[in-house]
Amino acid sequence: MGPSSWERRNQLSPRPIPRIMCSLLLALVTLLAGPALLRAQASGTQVVILGTGTPNPDPERSGPAVAVVVNGTAYLVDAGAGIMRRAAQAAALGVAPLLASRLGIVFLTHLHSDHTIGLPDLIHTGWVLGRKEPLRMFGPPGTAELARHLTEAYAADIANRTEGLQPHTPNGWQVDARDVSAGKVYQDSNVTVTAFQVAHDGWKVALGYRLESKDRVVVISGDTRPTDAVVDACNGCDVLVHEVYSADKFALREPDWQRYHADAHTSTTQLAALATRARPKLLVLFHQLFWDATDADLLAEIARGYRGRVVSARDLEIY
Ligand SMILES: [Zn+2]
Numbered sequence: 001m002g003p004s005s006w007e008r009r010n011q012l013s014p015r016p017i018p019r020i021m022c023s024l025l026l027a028l029v030t031l032l033a034g035p036a037l038l039r040a041q042a043s044g045t046q047v048v049i050l051g052t053g054t055p056n057p058d059p060e061r062s063g064p065a066v067a068v069v070v071n072g073t074a075y076l077v078d079a080g081a082g083i084m085r086r087a088a089q090a091a092a093l094g095v096a097p098l099l100a101s102r103l104g105i106v107f108l109t110h111l112h113s114d115h116t117i118g119l120p121d122l123i124h125t126g127w128v129l130g131r132k133e134p135l136r137m138f139g140p141p142g143t144a145e146l147a148r149h150l151t152e153a154y155a156a157d158i159a160n161r162t163e164g165l166q167p168h169t170p171n172g173w174q175v176d177a178r179d180v181s182a183g184k185v186y187q188d189s190n191v192t193v194t195a196f197q198v199a200h201d202g203w204k205v206a207l208g209y210r211l212e213s214k215d216r217v218v219v220i221s222g223d224t225r226p227t228d229a230v231v232d233a234c235n236g237c238d239v240l241v242h243e244v245y246s247a248d249k250f251a252l253r254e255p256d257w258q259r260y261h262a263d264a265h266t267s268t269t270q271l272a273a274l275a276t277r278a279r280p281k282l283l284v285l286f287h288q289l290f291w292d293a294t295d296a297d298l299l300a301e302i303a304r305g306y307r308g309r310v311v312s313a314r315d316l317e318i319y
C-alpha cells in the first residue's frame with residue numbers, strides 16, 4: 001500500500017496514463033495513505049519511515065532515514081539518498097514537520113555512505129527553502145569533520161547564494177555538528193535522545209539511538225550484528241526499528257559476503273531471538289537486505305522465532 005505501489009504502477013505503465021486516471025490514482029493513493037498519515041496527526045509521537053533502502057539503488061526504497069515526530073518537530077535519524085524527496089512526500093500528505101525548512105536536527109548512526117549521502121541535500125535544500133538556524137548534527141567521531149568537508153565542498157554554492165541577489169537566510173547553510181558516543185546526547189522539551197554502542201563490522205563507534213518522549217520510547221538499532229545494547233535500550237519499548245537480512249537467502253551467499261554480513265548485520269533468525277528478549281510493542285524491520293526475498297518472506301522467517309507484533313517497513317509508512 002501507499003505511494004510506492006502507485007509509483008510502481010506508474011513506472012511500469014507501457015504508455016502515458018490519461019489525466020483522469022492520474023486523478024483517480026492520486027485519490028486512491030490519498031485514500032490508502034490517509035489513515036496512517038491521519039493517525040500521525042491525531043496522536044502523539046510518530047515514527048515516519050522516510051527510507052528503508054540499502055546501497056542497492058532500489059527506486060522503491062530511498063536510503064535509510066527515519067523521522068521521529070514529536071509535538072511538531074521532526075528528529076531525523078540518518079540521511080540516506082532521497083531523504084528530502086521522501087520528506088517532501090510525507091509533508092505533502094500532511095506531516096508538516098517534514099517540510100524541508102523545518103528539518104533542523106539529525107542523528108547519525110555511523111558514517112557509512114548509504115546513511116550519510118543525503119546530508120548535502122538535507123543541509124542545502126533545507127537552507128534554500130528557508131531554514132534559519134544551522135542544521136544540528138550529532139554522530140560518531142568523524143561527524144564534525146564530515147560536516148566541515150561538506151561545507152567546504154559546497155563553498156562556491158554558498159558564496160553564490162549569499163553574495164548574489166537570491167533572498168536567503170544568513171545562517172541556514174551552517175552545520176552545528178558534534179561528535180558523540182554512547183550516553184545522553186540531546187535533550188529538549190520534547191525528547192531525550194540517548195546513544196548506545198552497537199557492533200558493525202570495523203567501526204570503532206557505531207551507534208543506535210533511543211528517543212524518549214512523553215508518550216513513547218522509540219529505539220533505532222542503526223547497523224549492527226545482534227547486540228545486547230539494543231535489548232537493554234528497548235526493554236519493552238513502544239517501537240523497535242531494527243535492521244535485518246534474510247536468513248534463508250544468506251545461506252545462498254558467497255562465503256566472503258557471509259563473513260561480512262555475519263559481522264555487520266542481523267539475520268531474521270537472530271532478530272527474532274533478540275526481539276523476544278527486547279519485548280517491543282512493535283518491531284519494525286528496517287534497512288532490509290532481501291536478496292530476492294519479499295516482505296512476506298522476512299515476516300515468515302521472523303515468525304519462526306518471535307510471537308510479537310512485527311511489520312516489514314516500506315518508505316513513507318508511519319508507526
Ligand atoms: Zn553500515
Ligand SMILES: [Zn+2]
Nearest residue numbers: 112114223287
Ligand atoms: Zn547500512
